[in-house]
Amino acid sequence: MIEDRVETFDAIIIGSGQAGNPLALALAKEKWKVALVEKAALGGTCVNTGCTPTKAYVASARAAWAISNAHNLGIEVPKSPKVNLKAIKKRKDKLVNDSRLGIRKSLVDSPQVSMIRGTATFVDKTRIKVGSRILKSYKIFLNVGARPRIPEGFEEAGYLTNSSILQLDKVPDQLIIVGGSYIGLEFAQIFHRLGSKVTILEMGDYLVSKEDNHTSDLVREIVENDGIQVTCGAKNLKGKNKKSGGITVSFEKEGKDKKISGSHLLLATGRIPNSDLLKPENAGLILTDKGYFEVNTTLETNVEGIYALGDCNGKGAFTHTSYNDFEIMQNQLFGDKKRTLKDRLTNYALYIDPPLGRAGMTLKQAKESGKKLLFARMPMSDISRAKEKGETQGKMEVIVDAETEQILGAAVLGTGGDEIIGTFLTAMYGKMSYKTLMNSVQTHPTVTELIPTLLQQLQPVEK
Ligand SMILES: Cc1cc2nc3c(=O)[nH]c(=O)nc-3n(C[C@H](O)[C@H](O)[C@H](O)COP(=O)(O)OP(=O)(O)OC[C@H]3O[C@@H](n4cnc5c(N)ncnc54)[C@H](O)[C@@H]3O)c2cc1C
Numbered sequence: 273m274i275e276d277r278v279e280t281f282d283a284i285i286i287g288s289g290q291a292g293n294p295l296a297l298a299l300a301k302e303k304w305k306v307a308l309v310e311k312a313a314l315g316g317t318c319v320n321t322g323c324t325p326t327k328a329y330v331a332s333a334r335a336a337w338a339i340s341n342a343h344n345l346g347i348e349v350p351k352s353p354k355v356n357l358k359a360i361k362k363r364k365d366k367l368v369n370d371s372r373l374g375i376r377k378s379l380v381d382s383p384q385v386s387m388i389r390g391t392a393t394f395v396d397k398t399r400i401k402v403g404s405r406i407l408k409s410y411k412i413f414l415n416v417g418a419r420p421r422i423p424e425g426f427e428e429a430g431y432l433t434n435s436s437i438l439q440l441d442k443v444p445d446q447l448i449i450v451g452g453s454y455i456g457l458e459f460a461q462i463f464h465r466l467g468s469k470v471t472i473l474e475m476g477d478y479l480v481s482k483e484d485n486h487t488s489d490l491v492r493e494i495v496e497n498d499g500i501q502v503t504c505g506a507k508n509l510k511g512k513n514k515k516s517g518g519i520t521v522s523f524e525k526e527g528k529d530k531k532i533s534g535s536h537l538l539l540a541t542g543r544i545p546n547s548d549l550l551k552p553e554n555a556g557l558i559l560t561d562k563g564y565f566e567v568n569t570t571l572e573t574n575v576e577g578i579y580a581l582g583d584c585n586g587k588g589a590f591t592h593t594s595y596n597d598f599e600i601m602q603n604q605l606f607g608d609k610k611r612t613l614k615d616r617l618t619n620y621a622l623y624i625d626p627p628l629g630r631a632g633m634t635l636k637q638a639k640e641s642g643k644k645l646l647f648a649r650m651p652m653s654d655i656s657r658a659k660e661k662g663e664t665q666g667k668m669e670v671i672v673d674a675e676t677e678q679i680l681g682a683a684v685l686g687t688g689g690d691e692i693i694g695t696f697l698t699a700m701y702g703k704m705s706y707k708t709l710m711n712s713v714q715t716h717p718t719v720t721e722l723i724p725t726l727l728q729q730l731q732p733v734e735k
């Protein structure tokens with residue numbers, strides 16, 4: 273009976289994320305008949321509730337901060353800035369909408385692509401159900417992304433997530449943020465700078481615990497210098513709505529019971545993959561213990577013909593890693609088949625101000641690799657350009673393989689760090705000797721000109 277209704281395609285893509293959309297267009301260009309299934313807004317997380325809206329808010333928050341701190345540069349501003357969150361949101365909504373419309377237009381303009389709205393589930397290895405429709409293909413690409421993880425203890429609390437906080441049109445008076453990592457820190461600084469009193473509660477001993485402790489400590493110093501309250505080592509957190517309005521979060525710290533109250537609560541406690549929504553068991557797909565699809569280095573799952581791209585494969589959690597998955601897929605399907613996950617280096621930025629740019633290994637990871645290492649670290653306060661800007665918080669550091677002379681990792685926490693890290697990354701992709709970069713002449717006055725000086729300071733690392 274079901275077979276009567278089956279619509280066949282050369283490929284089915286599930287999820288209009290950072291890999292799904294370009295893949296649909298690339299397949300269409302090769303004259304494949306493609307179904308692209310999406311349950312929510314086109315563009316996925318990055319466009320709608322991730323990078324684009326948050327970095328729009330980061331820009332507004334930076335403007336508020338620059339005005340409030342202009343007196344440090346000899347500019348007297350008669351009054352503190354008046355923040356209009358409605359206007360900030362409107363600007364953000366326009367950026368998001370323009371991006372969505374661009375994606376929509378490119379897909380609609382492609383007659384090979386059928387846009388199908390709804391939640392997809394597997395019927396079996398080759399068939400997908402969306403509402404009353406059954407789609408069939410021997411090539412299925414999953415780009416279903418992830419959603420906020422809500423920990424136990426918040427069943428009785430009204431909370432915000434990265435998505436709902438972007439819908440507020442009034443700045444919260446007191447914002448409690450549970451989770452002191454990428455999402456928590458970016459929103460903490462945004463809303464603090466827009467006028468909220470912000471408290472971060474983190475269960476671990478360090479903020480951004482994936483970084484080296486030295487980096488985490490400096491990040492903490494930066495956000496605390498801004499005026500954000502931070503409590504690490506907060507265990508057993510529970511949230512409750514107050515009868516009088518607002519929220520109370522209770523927790524334990526060093527064996528003592530503590531409590532704080534606020535007007536709003538943001539949960540920034542990690543993300544879980546949307547793999548479960550697909551009923552993957554119907555296709556015999558294997559998931560890792562954290563719910564990610566298991567993939568090989570060319571993104572194929574344990575089921576032949578089914579591929580997983582982007583956040584849902586657990587191999588990256590960023591827009592650029594999802595897009596790179598698309599590039600690998602395209603190369604495997606239509607190119608020389610040389611590109612694989614093995615080529616990719618770790619890189620990302622944490623968009624607090626000043627930002628942290630990261631590439632390759634942390635020092636802890638490099639030590640665990642057992643390689644002979646060289647290491648150097650310098651404070652941002654040593655750089656003329658940082659001094660001239662009056663933005664001297666942070667550091668630059670680099671780790672080198674003593675035998676190959678190649679750079680294994682770098683961190684630039686400081687003004688322009690998100691851009692400057694690209695210099696290290698380029699040297700790493702080029703498998704360049706650190707000496708080439710050390711002997712390069714960089715432009716004065718830039719923060720990048722510290723790189724050659726930093727490399728001159730390299731010292732062996734004790735095992
Ligand atoms: C607050 C925040 C800030 C971020 N900032 C950055 C940043 O600055 N830089 C950066 O690189 N990364 C950032 N990220 C991460 C980045 O947004 C994601 O890594 C990126 O969007 C890649 O996602 P994706 O392509 O895997 O899937 P997504 O973009 O999440 O798309 C998945 C799509 O699949 C759809 N879907 C899911 N299940 C089904 C189903 N069963 N049927 C139909 N459709 C389905 C979803 O509705 C969604 O549209 C941020 C994330 C957040 C939350």
Ligand SMILES: NC(=O)c1ccc[n+]([C@@H]2O[C@H](COP(=O)([O-])OP(=O)(O)OC[C@H]3O[C@@H](n4cnc5c(N)ncnc54)[C@H](O)[C@@H]3O)[C@@H](O)[C@H]2O)c1
Binds near residue numbers: 452476480590622
């Ligand atoms: N700039 C960027 O590229 C950017 C920005 C935001 C998000 N992202 C992506 O989004 C992903 C998710 O970010 P995230 O910050 O939510 O997740 P995360 O997994 O990095 O951090 C979650 C934090 O919440 C804490 N936590 C978890 N449960 C808790 C509890 N019950 N009580 C107290 N603390 C608790 C954890 O210890 C951890 O520090 C990241 O992996 C990142 O890739 C990227």
